[in-house]
Each structure stands twice: as C-alpha cells, then as structure tokens.
Amino acid sequence: MAHPTYTARVIVVRKTKLRESDLILTLLAEDGSQLRAVAKGARKPKSSFASRLELFSVADVLCAKGRSLDVVSEARLVEGNAALRGDIERTSAAAPIAELVERTTQAGLECPNLFAMTQTALRAMCDSDAAGAPSIAAGHLLKAFAMTGVRPVLSECAACGNPVTPLPDGSLAFSPREGGVICSHCRVHTEAGYIDAQTAEWSNFLLRSTFSDIACARMGVREAFSVLDLCQRWCLEHVGCRLRSLSFMFTSGLYESK
Ligand SMILES: [Zn+2]
Numbered sequence: 001m002a003h004p005t006y007t008a009r010v011i012v013v014r015k016t017k018l019r020e021s022d023l024i025l026t027l028l029a030e031d032g033s034q035l036r037a038v039a040k041g042a043r044k045p046k047s048s049f050a051s052r053l054e055l056f057s058v059a060d061v062l063c064a065k066g067r068s069l070d071v072v073s074e075a076r077l078v079e080g081n082a083a084l085r086g087d088i089e090r091t092s093a094a095a096p097i098a099e100l101v102e103r104t105t106q107a108g109l110e111c112p113n114l115f116a117m118t119q120t121a122l123r124a125m126c127d128s129d130a131a132g133a134p135s136i137a138a139g140h141l142l143k144a145f146a147m148t149g150v151r152p153v154l155s156e157c158a159a160c161g162n163p164v165t166p167l168p169d170g171s172l173a174f175s176p177r178e179g180g181v182i183c184s185h186c187r188v189h190t191e192a193g194y195i196d197a198q199t200a201e202w203s204n205f206l207l208r209s210t211f212s213d214i215a216c217a218r219m220g221v222r223e224a225f226s227v228l229d230l231c232q233r234w235c236l237e238h239v240g241c242r243l244r245s246l247s248f249m250f251t252s253g254l255y256e257s258k
Contacts, residue, residue, distance in 0.1 A: 049072065111148060165183075170197050203230060
C-alpha cells in the first residue's frame, strides 16, 4: 500500500547527517509546527535536493508519511536566502534564529505567525549588511519568545506592575524567572541580575517594530549584542538551554571590528 503523502511550505532550520548519504531535516511548517523528514541521497553531490533544501531556505516539499520519520520525495525552492550562507558573519547571526525555532517548536503544535515572522526576518537579514544582522537576530528571538508565550516584561515591574526606575549607574534589575525587569521594592525579595536601561529600551523597540524599521534603525552591534545576551539569559530560564549558536557569536570575535 502506498504511504499517504502531504505537501508543506517549510523553512529548513536544521540538517543532521543520517547514514552515508541521507539527511534528517528539521523544518518549520507554515502553521508553526515542526516537521522532521528524511531526504534520501541528499548528501550525494549530484542530489537535486542539495540545493533546494539548504539551511535557512524556504521550500515546498512533498513528503510521504513514514513509520517513524517522514520522507521527502520532492522539493521546490521558494526562497534560497543564499546570502545567509555566503559570509560567516551573517551565517552566525542567522544560526540562533534557526536554533531557537528548532528548540521551541514541536510536531503537531501550531504557533500562528512564527513561520511568517521567521521568513521575514531571514529575508531582512539577506538584505542587510553583516553589521545589521545581529539586530535582526535579536528582533527575531524576542518576537519568537513573545509568540511562544514568554514575552519579557520590560516597561514596568514584572512582579508588581509598578514603574521601574534605573539605578544611579543606569542599570535595571532583571529576573528571567519573574518575567522581566524588577522595581526596587520587589528586588529585595527576588533573585535578579542586571541589564542596562538602554538594553530594555532597545528590546521594547525590537518587540514592537517591523524588520524594515529594525533595519533602518541602524542599531549598533554593541547594543544588539546586549539584547542577544538578554535573550540568552531568557532562553536558559524559559526554554531550558543556552543557544549554542549565540555562545559562538559571543566568543567568535567575528563582530569585534563592526
Ligand atoms: Zn515590583
């Protein structure tokens, strides 16, 4: 009996080697759920899959339901996003987008808007120069947290809702466990770290702005990295892991001269 098939528009967020010539693809589907499927022969040099199912690309796939993993039988490239694989700076900035999507999505669990937001972010990063890429990554991560139900509260105290005022050195108490920034009153009973008040302002800007506004804002690399550091702390608390690709960005030195 033939296996049932289905079609899906997907973004490739991870490729894992399987046996000598096959790949397991982790895919973000249009409804925000995760699909995993085998692309047989995709690692062979002449495979037609190789160029259509690259990391960060958008494709239409035809899959056959398998007993454990589905199998990709056809693929049509929709958006290659080749620029994201063309230089190491942009590859390293796009990687946390893919990693967070892979870690927060699940089979059968819809997450409306995540696909469209991710597609727009990747496209914006293609159009941006390398120096603009970290701010787009930061915008994506914050929006993805918000869409998966863990939006950081950065305008008022996450514990009591009262206004927050920065300390004399310009910092704000910040507790991922409490859900965001913390006022001086609540800080007494809370285990909190600190962020710059400016980092909270930039994060709010990224949460409420479109990617074209983010690209136009020309946020500095240092400011974008401070938001990405906030995202890493947030991810550890709410997703249960650090993003390895963000740790790489922080330690690689790739952006030191930007
Ligand atoms: Zn408070």
